[in-house]
Amino acid sequence: MSSYSLTLQNLTKSFGRRLIFKDINAEFSSGNIYGFAGSNGSGKSTLAKIVSGVLSPSSGKVIHQFNEAEVISEELHKHIGFVSPYLILYDEFSAEENLLHSMSIRGLNPNKEKIKSFLDDFNLYDRRKDLLKGYSSGMKQRIKFIFALIHNPSILIFDEPTSNLDNKGKEVVYKLIEEESKDKLIILASNEDSDLALCKTTLHVEDYLQLETRVKDKV
Amino acid sequence: MKSYSLFKKDWQSELRTRYAINALAMFILVTISVILFSIGQERISEYLTGGLLWVVIFFSAMSGLSRAFVSEEERGTTMTLHLLAKPSTIFSGKLLFNVLLVYLMNFSIIVLYSLLFDSFIIANWGLFFLATFFGSFGIAVSSTIIAAIISKASAKGTLYPVLAFPILLPLILTLLELTKFAIDGKTITEAYVELAVLICYDVIMLSASYMLFDFIWKD
Numbered sequence: 001m002s003s004y005s006l007t008l009q010n011l012t013k014s015f016g017r018r019l020i021f022k023d024i025n026a027e028f029s030s031g032n033i034y035g036f037a038g039s040n041g042s043g044k045s046t047l048a049k050i051v052s053g054v055l056s057p058s059s060g061k062v063i064h065q066f067n068e069a070e071v072i073s074e075e076l077h078k079h080i081g082f083v084s085p086y087l088i089l090y091d092e093f094s095a096e097e098n099l100l101h102s103m104s105i106r107g108l109n110p111n112k113e114k115i116k117s118f119l120d121d122f123n124l125y126d127r128r129k130d131l132l133k134g135y136s137s138g139m140k141q142r143i144k145f146i147f148a149l150i151h152n153p154s155i156l157i158f159d160e161p162t163s164n165l166d167n168k169g170k171e172v173v174y175k176l177i178e179e180e181s182k183d184k185l186i187i188l189a190s191n192e193d194s195d196l197a198l199c200k201t202t203l204h205v206e207d208y209l210q211l212e213t214r215v216k217d218k219v
Numbered sequence: 220m221k222s223y224s225l226f227k228k229d230w231q232s233e234l235r236t237r238y239a240i241n242a243l244a245m246f247i248l249v250t251i252s253v254i255l256f257s258i259g260q261e262r263i264s265e266y267l268t269g270g271l272l273w274v275v276i277f278f279s280a281m282s283g284l285s286r287a288f289v290s291e292e293e294r295g296t297t298m299t300l301h302l303l304a305k306p307s308t309i310f311s312g313k314l315l316f317n318v319l320l321v322y323l324m325n326f327s328i329i330v331l332y333s334l335l336f337d338s339f340i341i342a343n344w345g346l347f348f349l350a351t352f353f354g355s356f357g358i359a360v361s362s363t364i365i366a367a368i369i370s371k372a373s374a375k376g377t378l379y380p381v382l383a384f385p386i387l388l389p390l391i392l393t394l395l396e397l398t399k400f401a402i403d404g405k406t407i408t409e410a411y412v413e414l415a416v417l418i419c420y421d422v423i424m425l426s427a428s429y430m431l432f433d434f435i436w437k438d
Binding site: 049052053054055056073074075077080082086087088089090091092093097101102104105106107147 | 220221224225227228231232235236294295296298299301302303304305306307308312437
């Protein structure tokens with residue numbers, strides 16, 4: 001069984017003069033669900049983006065290891081599955097086309113059977129030929145899960161995974177998270193208690209904001 | 220192969236959204252019409268016609284080629300691309316798309332030019348073809364990397380031609396010289412130095428772009 005681990009070393013991020021978090025040190029390993037918690041604007045999504053390699057930290061390091069070998073940043077996309085409300089797929093393509101394109105760009109054999117089984121799981125098969133611009137926000141959220149899972153990644157980063165989903169959709173997602181956590185590393189960035197209840201350990205992003213900065217902000 | 224898949228995605232998307240093709244087609248028609256109206260019945264010299272050809276090509280390129288990255292940024296799909304492939308694959312895919320667009324654009328401009336301008340008389344089509352072939356490639360490479368740079372700026376429309384002008388100036392000057400040689404009927408051997416400069420420009424821009432893109436791509 002493959003193992004995946006993630007280490008955050010003195011991770012700091014600021015936008016201009018605004019410090020978001022400072023000196024985060026943490027270790028995560030596969031087979032577990034971890035949470036990034038915090039109020040709105042606390043930096044959960046920023047941390048999720050840094051971990052996924054989409055955003056650079058101001059200082060510090062994010063080390064990804066697959067089977068104890070460090071994953072270089074150029075190869076990171078092969079190991080990561082990412083879902084968030086701000087991840088946008090191509091509206092001018094249908095759900096099936098989006099998935100076929102994503103598979104071929106990843107260098108995978110575009111497998112219609114695999115896509116069918118995922119679309120069935122997320123109850124989207126009947127609408128597979130419809131352009132994404134005609135999808136509701138909940139349906140778009142569901143297609144993002146397929147986009148994140150289709151290449152069988154070792155680490156799944158879910159930022160606000162249940163946003164826009166109805167109760168049935170949430171149940172499917174929670175079941176999926178439980179299932180995938182058996183052999184994958186899962187990170188949930190959320191402020192929903194029901195999401196965070198799944199997590200083994202939760203990292204509160206606001207705890208890593210320097211005290212004096214918080215005082216200054218209040219003043 | 221992955222770059223080709225990205226190119227295929229972009230081409231299919233372009234055929235549906237007409238982001239760049241419409242802008243290019245309208246610009247070509249408008250600029251050629253303006254030149255035709257402004258010269259009226261006057262017969263302009265062959266050299267001036269050749270010069271104006273590259274003015275049309277330069278500004279047409281400025282109007283349509285930035286779309287490669289700007290459309291991704293405007294639609295919010297940049298992050299999706301980040302998660303799909305490594306930077307060099309993305310640059311190659313976008314470059315392939317721009318190369319095809321430039322060749323189509325230049326072919327249309329030259330055909331229209333030949334039909335509408337009596338004084339556009341090329342004595343050595345072989346040399347003119349070589350100059351246009353390598354020149355178009357240079358325009359495509361430069362436009363792609365500049366598009367990547369400006370896609371994150373707020374004043375994209377203004378910044379693009381401003382940034383492109385100094386980068387494309389050596390290329391345009393060489394192309395003007397080669398067009399003059401082609402009008403004069405000089406042989407390829409006589410134009411060897413200018414052709415070598417053109418090829419060197421392409422190689423330098425291509426290597427520099429690949430090296431630079433990694434830094435531009437990551438926030």
